[in-house]
Amino acid sequence: DTAVSQTPKYLVTQMGNDKSIKCEQNLGHDTMYWYKQDSKKFLKIMFSYNNKELIINETVPNRFSPKSPDKAHLNLHINSLELGDSAVYFCASSHSTSYGYTFGSGTRLTVV
């Protein structure tokens, strides 16, 4: 009965590889987000989708490509992984009419 679930929880991969992180929410929210938390704990938004439509696209390398097959799912695909991509990636969701976010537990990505 997890509200916002991400998989995998941990991801260790080599530089240059391509990887995906999946996110699903069962809260009935219509907006989903990806946030990146760096090693200093700073949280920064990457993308947001509302009903499968891209709403926010911050200054993120185009190696990062989000995909939303439906409003309950938002996946993040990363091409040609670099050492600097190592971070914890959080998925979150909310109603478009509300500021109340619910975050997932995060995916710790380590690029070696």
Place this chain on the structure above:
Amino acid sequence: QQQVKQSPQSLIVQKGGISIINCAYENTAFDYFPWYQQFPGKGPALLIAIRPDVSEKKEGRFTISFNKSAKQFSLHIMDSQPGDSATYFCAAASKAAGNKLTFGGGTRVLVKP
């Protein structure tokens, strides 16, 4: 540039003491100011939030004080408990920015028994 500045970066408080964390913002379009609590290995969880038309909001041991003219707001944790040891983030959002939450840098709070 950081639109929401948070201080201190860390603080240690004795059990039963008061923890105070401060945030300052620049964008006057912000109209929602939440505080999130994050435990190790977990995602941030909403703790308490305030709108700019209110100067104070209290929920249990947690109080937000808001000063619109100074563009500052703070979190007070009364009677701090060891279970409150976590990282706390202030944030700000506006409809104009698509409900995007802009976070402060976080404060690691350690409550000593």
